Amino acid sequence: MSMLSWLKTQLALLLLAILVKGPIPRHIAFEMDGNRRYARKNGKKVEEGHSQGYVALNRAMKLCELLKVRCVTIYAFSIENFNRSSDEVDAIMKLTEEKLREVSQPGGLLEQYGMRLCVLGKRELLSPAVQAAAEEAENRSRHNDKITLNLCMPYTSQHEITTAVQSVIRNALHDGDTHGLKITEQTIDDHLMTSLVGSPPLDVFVRTSGVKRLSGFLQWQCCENTQIQMIDPCWPEFGLLDLLLILLNYQRKVWATGLEDG
16 A cells, blocks of 8 residues: 555544544445446456455445444345346355355454344345355344344335335234234334334445446335435545545534434
């Protein structure tokens, strides 16, 4: 690292230490877009782009833990992504299994950060090996309480909302209370995957790579109090300065609207 880069990093860390004294988001979501674009731009294989994406996730989680963010939700793999080439899907599944087993080992990231991992989505679509690795990571981290990482994989908002409505009806049928059944915004909200694992309301939604749409990620959770920030860097490029700008923007809007973080 050059002296200039070192100085920039030190200044950014100093600014981070100052900003942490102000309002901090309880819950941040990252739509980690741009792994393939990053790979093409840098003359790398698609698999290398996804691998660098996991490096960026590690970096982001370390920063969120320093900021004392309570919950991070990431869009790791869409249900629709199974339509990609079998080679790419297999590479992502292999990488996911490897990383899940790596972080859940004694001394791994889950233990280091006091992180609880929750895998949300249509898990039966995952290979048995990935399902087993996910279950192991969840079991090993279930008592950790410093920060929660919701790994949405394979996931779409449409499936989450549909599943929530089905759960409300199923519970009413089980309890024999169909006559008084009411499906409201609150009952659906209570049965969302993020709610069932105790996630706080979503404060900040971040999508990388410059694409300006939600693309089936946490569409219900994005409410009037959620700050939606679309940024240009591809996900593997995401780092300290990007998070600092997001935090500065969050604090500016909190102070401007008079809202207080929880």
